Amino acid sequence: MSRVRKTGLIGWGAIGRVVGSAVAAGEVPGAELVGIVDNRRLGDAVPAPQLTMEQALESCDLIVEAAGQGVVREWGRAILTSGTDLLVASTGALTDDELAKGLLTTGPGRVYFTGGAVGGLDLLQAVRAMGPLSEVRLTTTKLPSTLEQPWMDERLLAAMRSAKEPVEVMRGTAREVPxxxxxxxxxAASVALAVGDLDAVRVSVVADPAAVHTSHVIEASGPHGSYRFEVRHLPDAANPATSQVVPYAVLRSLAALAGRSGQIL
Structure with a gap:
């Protein structure tokens, strides 16, 4: 009989609430929600005790990150060094080469990543095994309000806020954009992980005032063929910067780690 994964969750936001509630309700066989780590006071409405990170590392053998890239940077290596496994949702943190190398070489805990809101990554990995892809492009389209950033100047912000049609707000590599x-x-980082090269993936970020759905279009080509994937998701109502499907992608990855049988890997 396989052991139960004693699971800790970092973050009680749009992703964490769905993931934590499902695990607490027994919807992920082989996983038990031991506690929740969050820097806010969550009160009694959460389905498991609120823990400090130190307490979580003492009582969990798997930590699920659902709180952003900063958490991965601050705690990733400490989690792995403690012997606890880590499932990362915020793959954009891996654009930092030093951090990525540290996570992949630190142990005895193991690090895992979820593809989040995009598909086709398994096929890109398979193609990559035959040889490098010559071109990989990702176009991400979202509502302008979800893309506003502190580094943007007034001209760009004004263009986004007054746009009547799609506006490209940044173009760069999968290393630069996240x-x-x-x-x-x-x-962008998830695609780059599949391809094996952050600098090979060219990314365009588009603000579209008519974007009812968040869209990700991946186009790749190489000596062995050409590939195109498009996904269109409804944004999460509580946090439109993320897609509704993301917590369910995390749950699928968690189910695989917990040892649920009979699923496509």
């Missing part, structure tokens, strides 16, 4: 949009472009 740093500028830490809550909105983890998909």
């Amino acid at each position: 740093v500028r949009f830490p809550k909105s472009t983890n998909v």
Whole structure:
């Protein structure tokens, strides 16, 4: 009989609430929600005790990150060094080469990543095994209000706020873009992880006032073929910067780690 994964959750936001509630309700066989780490006072409405990070590391063998790139940078290596496994939702943190190398080489805990709001990554990994892709492009389109950032100048902000049609707000690599949009472009890092090269993935971020759905279009080509994936998600009502599907992608990854049988990997 497989052991139960004693699971801690970092973050009680749009992603964490769905993930934590599902685990607490027994919807992920093999996983038990032991506690929740959050820097806010959550009160009695949460389905598990609120813990400090130190308490979580003492009582959990798996931590699920659902609180943003900063948490991965601050706590990632400490979690792994303690012997606790880490499931990362905020893959954009891995655009930092030093951090990524540290997470992948630190133990005895193991680090895992979820693809979040994008599909086709398994196929890109398979193609990559045959040889490098010659071109990979990602176009992410979201509502302008979800893309506003402190570094933007007044001219760009005014263009986004008054736009009547799509406006490109940044173009760069998968290394550059998630740093500028830490809550909105983890998909870029997920694609780059699949391709194996942050600098090979060219990313365009588009603000569209008519974007009822968040859209991610991946286009890749190489000696062995060409590939195009498009996903269109409804934004989360509580946090439009993320898609409704993201917590369910995290739950799927957690279910795989907890040992649920009979699913496509």
